[in-house]
Amino acid sequence: MRETPTVKKGDVVLSMRHIAKYFPGVKALDDVQLDLRAGEVHALMGENGAGKSTLIKVMTGVYERTSGTVTLHGQDINPKTPQEAQDLGISTVYQEVNLCPNLSVAENVYIGRQPMRFGQIDWHRMNADAVKLLESLDIHVDVTKTLDSYSVSVQQMIAIARAVDMSAGVLILDEPTSSLDSNEVAQLFAIIRHLRDQNMAILFVTHFMDQVYAISDRITVLRNGRYIGEYLAKDLPELDLVTKMIGQKFVDANTQAHRPSKDYSTVRFVRMEDISKRGLVHDFSMAVRAGEVLGLAGLLGSGRTEVAELLFGVTHFDDGVIYVGNDEVKRMNPRKALADQLGYCSEDRKVSGIVGDLSIRENIMLSLQAKKGLRRIPLKKQQEVAQKYIDLLDIKTPSMEKKIGDLSGGNQQKVLLARWLATDPKLLILDEPTRGIDINTKREIENLIVKLSRQGMAIIFISSEYEEMVRTCDRIIVLRDRHAVGELTDNQISQDNIMKVIAGGVAQ
Amino acid sequence: MNQVKQKLKGFMQHKEAWAVIGILIVLLFNVFFSPKFFQISFNNGHLYGSIIDVLNRGSSLVIVSLGMCLVIATRGVDISVGSVSAVGAMVAVFLLKSAGMAAAPAILCGLLAGLACGVWNGFLVAKLNIQPMIATLILMTVGRGIAQIISGGQILTINSKAYAFLGRGYVFGIPFPTIIMILVTLGVWLLTRKTSLGTSIEAVGINETSARYAGISTTQILWIVYIICGLLAALSGMIESANVSSADGNNNGLLLELDAILAVVLGGTSMDGGKFYLAGTVIGALFIQTLTTTIYTFGVPAETIMVVKALVVIFVVLLSTDRVKNAFAKLTERKKAGVENAG
Structure with missing residues (x-):
């Protein structure tokens, strides 16, 4: 010594x-x-x-x-x-x-x-x-x-x-x-x-x-x-x-200007009951309805991403039950989730999102093609679908045959959104869809979330920027230390309240 | 002039370019030093000549390389193909000789043996997540043992005309192995490019995690490529053994895996997986065969053949590395700049 x-x-x-x-x-x-x-x-x-x-x-x-x-x-x-x-x-x-x-x-x-x-x-x-x-x-x-x-x-x-x-x-x-x-x-x-x-x-x-x-x-x-x-x-x-x-200011914390109308149906599309995974998530329950934007808030490592991964079957839960519609799911995996009309835009674009050397078209078609199996979707149809989403999401690229790896972060994110939208999901999980992208694209994605939910899609939205969660979510479950510690609805939804619940206080 | 330059530039951007150049260099060499190389004659309804010989003798390597290409595209490698080819050949020859089976079912059984080997490799890689090199190393060593156990350690020779046809037959004057090679190439192309399999394989090779998150069953894809590779290895082994009407557990397909990997890499497919090039692979394999045949034609002593081969391969591989490419690019740019300055 x-x-x-x-x-x-x-x-x-x-x-x-x-x-x-x-x-x-x-x-x-x-x-x-x-x-x-x-x-x-x-x-x-x-x-x-x-x-x-x-x-x-x-x-x-x-x-x-x-x-x-x-x-x-x-x-x-x-x-x-x-x-x-x-x-x-x-x-x-x-x-x-x-x-x-x-x-x-x-x-x-x-x-x-x-x-x-x-x-x-x-x-x-x-x-x-x-x-x-x-x-x-x-x-x-x-x-x-x-x-x-x-x-x-x-x-x-x-x-x-x-x-x-x-x-x-x-x-x-x-x-x-x-x-x-x-x-x-x-x-x-x-x-x-x-x-x-x-x-x-x-x-x-x-x-x-x-x-x-x-x-x-x-x-x-x-x-x-x-x-x-x-x-x-x-x-x-x-x-x-x-x-x-x-470091967010509380000034306009209570604005809810862009919140969607909450006339969503009462049908719960996906339920998680007492889901546990050792070291990741403890006894987590939630239900999300068609047409609803459910937010998962919490600090990094609080369990918000882990919940999404368990739901989509990327990792497997030790305990608990997941229901999709009325069916109980004992073991979820991404393929089954895809077949059950779930979609998951993961947190890390580079690691688990894009397939860098494939073209924009191929990236958009990846999940839809996986769903269809071995029979190849005809090229013409692929081009139609890809073009549709390039227009819809305003993906900026000279050609759909360009490598996705060459696009900017925001455009890559849009391609990934397109990948899942093309599969016509009933529930779309968006984990940090706006991270590292410019402010305009952020707004576009927020608006898209609201629009999709109004069309009847259930959306689970995860973000570290509480401001955008406040703007888009109908309901927010707050996680802390691998537990759900609170739920905010209606006019409880504010940045102020999210932080209070994270800090262990009670929302007003 | 500029148009030619543009075209040349376009050509060089193809991943297959270096394999093509390799073949052209060797052929050019033959133009000057062995013009006979290009003679093709038609005797007794059979085509003869060095070119035909390349297409004939090269077919088994092409077939194995196509399977290897798909495996490498998933970021894997199958170093058991040599042994598997020996197993396939041994199973078929043994059944012909000892069980008195007819040629067709015996060949089918040989293919089944290759399929079983592929299933085993796929199980280790896809299910147990063992590194491909290690996983296939098992069968690489054990395979030859299995082949020898089947034959009791002997080299088996047979006298079946039907079986020999697989390696020595002619259809419409074209060597039968060449026809098989064309059919297999076509088959693999259809299977990968006319279904979703090809893109899935590439996606797994480029980013397995993303592929899995997108809903692709990566396990299934990996399993499929190892099975295809095993099947094609067995087929190639039987072609080789039919050509000499015997099966030798020790020497059939010896070091075949290395030639196959080389063919794939020369053909433009990266060992890091991802995009794969079937045409490049075929050309790469034919390049290796052209080289071998050329060396033989020259009567180079057997012990130096390996050295010559190695030198040519080093040359071509060097030319295709990024470093050399960049150096070339810089050199041409500088020349251009120099010309412009002078002008």
Whole structure:
């Protein structure tokens, strides 16, 4: 273990000042500050794209900062690699355990620095040391067993033990709890508290609000790569935190000008009852009616996307029932969902939406063709359908034979919408359909949602921009920490209320 | 002049261009050094000549390569085709010889053996999500073992005229394998381009996740391509074995997988999957065969044939890489700029 200067609780150990990191065309970080103090757990908060990971990567030498200073125990540092950062006393434990699952626990703890004896590994000492280290953290495992014989949470703890043993100064935990259940989280927190009491400076990143308040002393909020502020956790109410993270103003929060008329039918097209999936969604129920726009609101990781994926059968639920019409569905998959007239525009266009090298026409036809099976839709008919949606959605392209990968984000999104509209769905799930596209296209898509619902389509709408949800949704279910925590209807629907429910309050 | 340039540019944009150029280079070589290469004669109702020989001997490689092409389009690879071709040939020959079966049902059984191999590979890749290279490695090694167990470790020879016709027969003066090759090419083309299968295969190869989210059964698609590949491998193995009226578990289709992969890649289909080019694959396979035949015609000693082949292949593959292409593009641009400046 390396020598670290003795520190008192509350001393600033690591300080980042005026940090900027530019990528070509993007300011990922702009004048960001962060102070980590000994004996404190510090939460780094922000929505997707706020710059949390970039900041951590700058701190740990993965990225080189564009400007700014980093001091550790008052001395300027500039680590070029994670290894160098670790040697300085900054360790990171990532969301995915990056140890070797097929080596023993002890080997994992001491890999690359095994105690040697006569030029050979001193197994006896290594195992004994490992036991001592893990016991000191209250982790009781057989160190000679392979790492993968333990659960992810235990692996996570072993990773932390390894990190702590190597460098005692600063510990960074990047979303360590995202795949753990509540018991496992409690165990992990016990260890974090233990380390905090030993005067370590700990940086904790998570998407779960409850966990932030359960463990952290101080909170730094980032938004769009900018520093919003540092607060004591006990002085920052949840609602304020959410507001700071999202940064939307409340001024016109109650406008409902473009809300559709809500004369939808009473027929529930799809129902989910007590749907659970370990680590993703807990006991979620909802029903959506023909002609209704149902919003799913919540922070990233709250379970909103997970619900959509479970409904469309991309992932499979452990418990609960889904009804489509009157039919009970035990196991959903995208093919069945397609046959049942469901459609799903997924959150990540690039990863699970477009087929980049295929043409616009082929991309539009993909789902309809999949529904029809092996018999190829005649080219002429394909061109008709593609042209219809290119006109309807105003997709800007010189030709329908152009590769979809060459289009702008907004136009790609329209092609994906066209793909699902072409299948004539009764329920369309739109997960972040407006992310990363220009304001005009956003408006067009919002209007389209309203129009489609008036024509009798059921729509589930997921967005991080509550403003557009308020404008388009008839009803909003709010999720938080994998649960549904509230439902807003009629004049309850406002940004203000969404945030209050997310923050754990009650809507007015 | 400019029009020619435009056309040439258009041609070079086709993925198949390099395979065509490869063939042309080898043919050009023959024009100067072995004009006999182009002689075609008609004896006893059969066409003869080096060109005919290429189309005849190359047909089994073309057939295997077409199956390989579909597999590679899904971002996979099937390295068991050589072994599967040996299994197919062995099953057919064994049934002819030991069970006294007629040629047609024996050939059918050979195809069934290939189908079974394809089902197995497809199961490993599509259902168990094993990496294609590893999944097909199993059958690559085990296949030859199976073939040897069937024959008791012997090379089986037979005397069936009907079976030999598969590899040596002529119809309307055209070698029968060539006819099979044309029919298979046509069949694969119809199956992939006249149904939705081709686009589905490409979608799976380009972005499997998107394809699945769009409602395509990626499992089904993967399974289908491995089955087609197994079937075609067995067919090609039987053509080869019929040509010599014997089956050899150890040597039938040895290193066939490498030639097939090469044919596919030369033909413009990327190992990263996605868009696939059937015509390119056929031309790529014929290029390899043209090269082999040319080398043989020259009486190059057997031990150096591999070296010559390797050199030509390296040359063609190098020419088709992005780096060399970009370098060429830069070079021509500079020349153009130079001319303009001078003017």
